[in-house]
Amino acid sequence: ETGVTQTPRHLVMGMTNKKSLKCExxxxxxxxxxxxxxxKKPLELMFVYSLEERVENNxxxxxxxxxxxxxxxxxxHLHTLQPEDSALYLCASSQGTNTDTQYFGPGTxxxxx
Amino acid sequence: xxxxxxxxxxxxxxxxxxxxxxxxxxxxxxxxxxWYQQFPGKGPALLIAIRPDVSEKKEGRFTISFNKSAKxxxxxxxxxxxxxxxxxxxAAKLGTYKYIFGTGTRLKVLx
Numbered sequence: 001e002t003g004v005t006q007t008p009r010h011l012v013m014g015m016t017n018k019k020s021l022k023c024e025x026x027x028x029x030x031x032x033x034x035x036x037x038x039x040k041k042p043l044e045l046m047f048v049y050s051l052e053e054r055v056e057n058n059x060x061x062x063x064x065x066x067x068x069x070x071x072x073x074x075x076x077h078l079h080t081l082q083p084e085d086s087a088l089y090l091c092a093s094s095q096g097t098n099t100d101t102q103y104f105g106p107g108t109x110x111x112x113x
Numbered sequence: 114x115x116x117x118x119x120x121x122x123x124x125x126x127x128x129x130x131x132x133x134x135x136x137x138x139x140x141x142x143x144x145x146x147x148w149y150q151q152f153p154g155k156g157p158a159l160l161i162a163i164r165p166d167v168s169e170k171k172e173g174r175f176t177i178s179f180n181k182s183a184k185x186x187x188x189x190x191x192x193x194x195x196x197x198x199x200x201x202x203x204a205a206k207l208g209t210y211k212y213i214f215g216t217g218t219r220l221k222v223l224x
Contacts, residue, residue, distance in 0.1 A: 004156070031210060042117070043157075043202065043214040056210055090156050096209060099145050099164065104156030 119215025
């Protein structure tokens with residue numbers, strides 16, 4: 001596989017469930033990102049990891065918990081979500097330089113009932 | 114001050130026409146300005162990007178015009194094609210990891 005992959009592509013969960021989103025990059029990049037994309041809103045940066053260290057955490061509720069076990073894998077653990085958390089969750093990776101390109105995965109469409 | 118304002122929200126252009134999308138920012142610390150293209154069911158993909166010390170960059174039918182004094186930049190798509198129909202996002206980068214995105218422009222090119 002090439003590029004950035006995300007699983008699952010679609011997820012429906014109740015507010016009391018616990019689930020995890022997975023992202024894998026095959027580009028040899030050092031940085032990985034989680035974004036939330038909601039309709040008619042800008043992409044919201046949630047978390048950034050560089051070489052497995054969290055370098056950005058943008059006031060995201062604690063019901064979202066990221067994990068980066070190595071530079072190729074990134075997880076987003078979800079628990080007790082709210083309906084307003086329904087959105088497209090995008091993972092991206094980059095080299096981690098000032099003018100590098102972010103490569104995005106296809107996203108996970110999350111619906112919270 | 115970290116916002117990037119993008120307009121229009123949607124745009125309809127005839128095939129062969131020019132599509133123009135505009136973005137404005139306030140924070141002069143932004144140092145890299147990419148544009149992304151997103152098709153339904155896909156993640157955003159980098160289209161073209163510019164640094165603030167350059168006023169224009171062209172790649173094929175896509176051109177970024179950058180006005181540092183006005184803190185504005187725009188994407189021009191020449192000879193627009195139906196295959197260009199997608200959502201376009203401008204972004205501004207702050208430091209190594211922080212990207213601020215515009216709200217997106219949904220472009221439809223009529224055949």
